[in-house]
Amino acid sequence: MTPLPIGEDPDADLLRRIARGDAAAARAMVGAKLPRLLALATRLLGDAVAAEDVAQEAMLRVWRQAPRWKSGRAKFDTWLHRVALNLCHDRMRRSRREVLVDEVPDRADTDPLPDAVLLTAATSERVGAALQALPLRQREAVVLQYYQELSNVEAAEVMEVSVEALESLLSRARRRLRLLLVEDGHDA
Structure with missing residues (x-):
């Protein structure tokens, strides 16, 4: 494999191939x-x-956008994250207009699980609930940086804020998460 020219978007070749209708490139x-x-x-x-649904719609937009993609304006991965965030925002706006049901049905899993898996699942559930309780912009900052592993610069670009604003969102989010997890009766 030949190295990419300096500044070349790592997804540029796949996008060019997708634009030509290359099914293997689309699968990749x-x-x-x-x-x-x-x-x-x-x-x-x-x-x-x-x-x-959001992920599939974002991938459809990749397929539609590939013939018009202009390298150099934005990194493709940044654009794709922005598309996914926008689709999530749309979905959340729509769900606010619908009748909301507060109860989530329990899973019908009757198989016993090992203690370690139960503890991990419970911790993950608490963290997930605390994450959902954050204001949207704070939740986005946390997800982009910690779960998507984007740098501060990349996450700020996706969120269309300055790096300083992102760092402020992250700081407030970490404080709020700590508070929520302590209130939940667990050390943060």
Whole structure:
């Protein structure tokens, strides 16, 4: 594999191939991007089914946008994260207009699990609930940096804020998460 020219977007070649209708390139793009989009949407929405819809719609937009993509304006990955965030925002706005049901049905899993798995699942559930309780912009900052592993610069670009604003959001989010987890009766 030849190294990319300095400043070349690592996704540029796949996008060019997708624009030409290359199905293998589309599969490669889906394989590379879909898991991260699913994780992002799941953490923001708290709903795996809605997250799948968002991730699929974002991938459809990649397919549609590929012929018009102009390298150099924005990094493709940044654009894709922004698309996913916008789709999540749309989904949340729509769900606010619908009748909300506060109860989530319990899973019908009767198999006993090892203690370690139960503890991990319980911790993950508490953290997930605390994450959902954060204001949207704070939740986005946390998800982009900690779960999506974007740098401060990349996360700020996706959120269309300055790095300083992102750092402020992260700081407030960490304080709020600590408070929520302590209130929940667990050390943060």
